[in-house]
Amino acid sequence: MTQEQINQLKGLVRNVPDFPVPGVQFKDLTTLFKNAAAMRLLEQGLVELYRDKAITKVVGIESRGFIGGGVLAVRLGAGFVPVRKPGKLPAETVKMSYAKEYGKDTIEIHKDAITPDDVVVIHDDLLATGGTMLAAYQLVQSMKPKKVYINFICGLTFLNGRDVLPKDVEVTTLFDF
Ligand code: AMP
Numbered sequence: 001m002t003q004e005q006i007n008q009l010k011g012l013v014r015n016v017p018d019f020p021v022p023g024v025q026f027k028d029l030t031t032l033f034k035n036a037a038a039m040r041l042l043e044q045g046l047v048e049l050y051r052d053k054a055i056t057k058v059v060g061i062e063s064r065g066f067i068g069g070g071v072l073a074v075r076l077g078a079g080f081v082p083v084r085k086p087g088k089l090p091a092e093t094v095k096m097s098y099a100k101e102y103g104k105d106t107i108e109i110h111k112d113a114i115t116p117d118d119v120v121v122i123h124d125d126l127l128a129t130g131g132t133m134l135a136a137y138q139l140v141q142s143m144k145p146k147k148v149y150i151n152f153i154c155g156l157t158f159l160n161g162r163d164v165l166p167k168d169v170e171v172t173t174l175f176d177f
Pocket of ligand 1: 028064100125129131
């Protein structure tokens with residue numbers, strides 16, 4: 001993707017002040033997702049990053065991580081695995097609790113979702129404090145895959161979320177604020 005295309009995507013993100021709580025500047029990516037040309041660019045950008053990495057599973061974090069994650073899985077010829085909020089997954093799960101930018105949360109993954117043969121990319125829409133992704137990474141790592149990558153559509157650099165993620169893991173974003 002060219003810098004111009006990246007800027008195009010970035011320019012479509014809507015800033016919503018004081019959502020979901022006062023003081024949080026919420027980056028709303030639905031204004032990017034609803035634009036057909038932007039979805040094409042997003043698909044292209046994500047695929048360019050991971051097409052040569054022999055990815056076998058894309059893990060998407062509920063719920064906005066399901067959008068780019070689903071697109072990426074199909075385009076890479078990989079499977080898709082959801083990480084969900086508690087009580088949503090029907091079969092046996094492993095869970096992890098964590099702190100996030102505005103509160104506490106728990107996430108789950110199916111216990112049989114990842115195998116030691118897998119090369120995984122974990123995807124979410126946005127990196128804020130990194131707490132959600134760190135918890136997802138720990139869940140995925142507990143299943144001992146061959147390799148794990150981490151990807152976001154965008155990152156909020158001023159929250160320093162990259163610093164809480166393991167140093168030895170390759171983390172990418174398409175653009176940052
Ligand atoms: P964190 O665990 O703090 O990195 O939070 C990441 C998760 O919360 C992602 O799934 C984001 O979609 C969401 N999130 C947190 N802060 C924001 C924000 N300022 N704007 C948009 N989404 C956010």
